[in-house]
Amino acid sequence: MHLTGVATIAYDSLLALVYPEACAVCNGSVESRALGVTCADCWQQTHIFTGTETICWKCGLPSLGNVPDEKREEVRCRLCDADAFAAARACGVYEGALRASILALKHSPHVCGRLVELLSETQTRSPLHRATRIVPVPLHPEREQARGFNQAAVIGRALSRASGLPCDEVSLIRSHHTDRHRAGMDAKDRRATVAEAFLVSYPALVADERVLLVDDVFTTGATVSSCAKVLLAAGAAEVFVLTIARPVRY
Ligand SMILES: [Zn+2]
Ligand SMILES: [Zn+2]
Numbered sequence: 001m002h003l004t005g006v007a008t009i010a011y012d013s014l015l016a017l018v019y020p021e022a023c024a025v026c027n028g029s030v031e032s033r034a035l036g037v038t039c040a041d042c043w044q045q046t047h048i049f050t051g052t053e054t055i056c057w058k059c060g061l062p063s064l065g066n067v068p069d070e071k072r073e074e075v076r077c078r079l080c081d082a083d084a085f086a087a088a089r090a091c092g093v094y095e096g097a098l099r100a101s102i103l104a105l106k107h108s109p110h111v112c113g114r115l116v117e118l119l120s121e122t123q124t125r126s127p128l129h130r131a132t133r134i135v136p137v138p139l140h141p142e143r144e145q146a147r148g149f150n151q152a153a154v155i156g157r158a159l160s161r162a163s164g165l166p167c168d169e170v171s172l173i174r175s176h177h178t179d180r181h182r183a184g185m186d187a188k189d190r191r192a193t194v195a196e197a198f199l200v201s202y203p204a205l206v207a208d209e210r211v212l213l214v215d216d217v218f219t220t221g222a223t224v225s226s227c228a229k230v231l232l233a234a235g236a237a238e239v240f241v242l243t244i245a246r247p248v249r250y
Pocket of ligand 1 (some may be wrong): 009024025026027028038039041042222
C-alpha cells in the first residue's frame with residue numbers, strides 16, 4: 001500500500017488512536033492511554049511515594065532511616081527552615097515515568113489518568129488534605145505565550161476536576177521576567193531574583209484560604225517559597241505545595 005502526503009498523516013493519526021505511541025522511556029508499547037507517555041513496566045519501576053516513608057515533614061525530602069509513626073511529623077531536614085510554605089509533597093522521584101510525563105507536559109497540555117490519580121492520592125494525605133484552593137505557579141506571560149499554555153495550570157485544572165477544589169489562576173501573577181539560566185548566579189542570587197517575581201493581584205480571593213500551590217517539579221523550593229511568601233502576606237492562612245516529582249536530594 002502506498003500512502004503519501006495528507007493520506008500518510010491521516011493514516012498515522014488513525015494508527016496513533018488505535019495503537020498508542022512508543023513508551024518515552026523504553027520504546028516499548030504503551031498499553032493504555034491512561035498511562036500517558038510511558039508503559040506499565042516503566043511506571044512500575046518509577047519510585048512513587050506511598051505516604052508511609054520517612055520524609056522531612058516540611059519539604060518532603062526523603063530521609064534515611066525510620067522513625068516511629070507518632071514522630072513522623074517532627075522529622076525536618078533543616079535545609080528548608082527558611083522556606084515560607086507549610087509543607088511540600090511530590091507524587092514521586094524525578095525519574096522514569098514521572099520525568100517523562102513532566103517533559104511531555106512541556107509540549108502537550110494533557111495530564112494522563114495515572115498522573116491525575118497520583119496527584120489526587122498525594123493531595124488527600126496529611127497535611128495537604130487541609131487545602132481549600134489550588135493555585136498554579138504562574139509562568140511569565142512571555143514564556144506562556146511562547147509555549148501556548150502554563151503546564152502548572154494544566155496540572156491544577158486536572159487536580160481541580162478530580163478533587164473538587166477550585167483552581168484559581170488569577171490571584172497569583174508574575175511581576176517581571178526571571179532569567180533562570182543566567183550564568184554566574186549562585187543559589188542566593190537566584191533566590192533574590194525569584195523573590196521579586198510574584199505578586200498577588202486579588203488578595204480577597206486568597207485571604208484565610210489554605211492554598212495548594214501546584215507545579216510540575218520541585219527543585220530547590222525557591223520558586224514555591226517566593227510564591228508562598230506573597231500569598232501569606234496577602235492573607236492566606238497556610239500554603240502547601242504539590243508537584244509531580246522531586247529529586248531525592250537538593
Ligand atoms: Zn516503558
Ligand atoms: Zn526539609
